[in-house]
Amino acid sequence: MKWKEPSFGATPMLKALTTANAHRKAKAFDLAAEQKKQKLNYPDWAQTWMRKYKEDWYIAQANGDEAGMRKAQKLAEGLRSKLREMATMPKWAQEQMQKETVRWMIAEASGNIKQKLAAEEAGRAIREKLGLINTSTKVPLEEPVTNEPKDEPTKNVKTPAGKWIPAEFQYNGSSEAEKYFKKQSKKFIKQKWNQEKIHNLWEATKSIEKTYHIQIDPRLLLAIIIQEGTGSFDTSSTNRAADGQHGVETNYAKDLVKAHNLIFGKMLGYIYYGEEFRQVVIKNNNLKGIKGKGDIYQYCNWKTPIVRMNSKRVDYGPYAGHGTWGRDVKSIYDKLSNKESDNYDLYLSSISKSTAQNIASSEGIKLPVITFKALQNAQDSHGSYKIKEWTVTGER
Known part of the structure; x- marks a missing residue:
């Protein structure tokens, strides 16, 4: 009987230990310090998802999965970008955008492409509605008058076209x-x-x-x-x-x-x-x-x-x-x-x-x-x- 080299691959036990360790590290991660660094506020619902993406990143890192690490990082960066966008919105729009953002993340995690597209479309509709409101609202009379030149043409104003068409x-x-x-x-x-x-x-x-x-x-x-x-x-x-x-x-x-x-x-x-x-x-x-x-x-x-x-x-x-x-x-x-x-x-x-x-x-x-x-x-x-x-x- 020939000796067979033992395998130390991704056994169920190793997978469980890797996941548990990643969960521990994600739970202990200092989100308060990150928020200060990012100059951004994470509401409770966003903290839950941010820790999930941290955990996914740690798991991918432990497995040497560079693509998985990049994906987790991109999702976290996307969430931060969404939070920055929502911070500029009125309360009613923030609530609706939060709902669609969570729907998108759940769909992304489960691989439900139809739901992702639906959430993306709903998000665009919210932005367009905001754009129509902004372009039809007059400047408040109490706005101070100055002689300083304004940079209005280069601002990323909320038009129906969205952020990237100023x-x-x-x-x-x-x-x-x-x-x-x-x-x-x-x-x-x-x-x-x-x-x-x-x-x-x-x-x-x-x-x-x-x-x-x-x-x-x-x-x-x-x-x-x-x-x-x-x-x-x-x-x-x-x-x-x-x-x-x-x-x-x-x-x-x-x-x-x-x-x-x-x-x-x-x-x-x-x-x-x-x-x-x-x-x-x-x-x-x-x-x-x-x-x-x-x-x-x-x-x-x-x-x-x-x-x-x-x-x-x-x-x-x-x-x-x-x-x-x-x-x-x-x-x-x-x-x-x-x-x-x-x-x-x-x-x-x-x-x-x-x-x-x-x-x-x-x-x-x-x-x-x-x-x-x-x-x-x-x-x-x-x-x-x-x-x-x-x-x-x-x-x-």
Whole structure:
């Protein structure tokens, strides 16, 4: 009889001990200190869920489950974001949003996609109702009058479009963000900008949000315009740039449509494939050119899946061959949004994967299985591969 090596895998006993230890650590976790650090108040119902996510994280950590750890962290961050949003609402809206938030979390925990979508839809309805109230309410007469310039155009006002589509920028506005954009626009070498172009940009993002309930922050598109430097989103496949990539599209209407198709397609890809993308980015942080945790700006930058709503297929491609283009866009977006880039990435990464799947399915698009890997294919700003830097690429 041959000796058989004993197995010390995840036996029921070890699982029970791991769960008990995680429960103990989660129960002992100092939520009061965390609330102070986060500058946020956790009501009793939120504390219960926060401890659950802490416990899930500890269990995943004990099992070496990095994906499980990221999921628990993302759910906790999503709850904090929801609490911040609710803190700005009137009491009646807070109560309703709390109910829908709990419904969503219960559905997420049980895998009930139908209930998750229903809770998401109810939450949108509450936000839209608040937006309609806010836009129809006059400013109180007792508001103090000052001579100081107001930043109202850049505030994340509660419009029916929601948090990530703020009031329209004014080309001659007085806020720091508006003045920054105008100053940068003076450097555009091909296409000039004005209020009409800004207005059309805002209306296009609102149209997408109304149709698909996913918000493209127009300030991100303005950041891309600044980064490209021409005054165009550089979407022309016939008018090529010096580095051989897409160049200036002189027809602004076409440029705007193609830019939104590309960015929205990238966002759908990020919502659906983002978890796998982030895993590979984190795994390859040791490679030159790959940094961070894998955000929407890197995903847009590099050769990753694009869910094309117009051609009803999934393509693969970069917005720009320059390997650090996404990092630069993120930095510019921070200047236009008062450092909201990380929060916007959290907003997109917290959208249910099923949302992207349902949108694609409604258009007859099948989302294929994708493999992400690190490749030494980054270019410099002149289109040269001599820098020998890496990106994360996704293909079938």
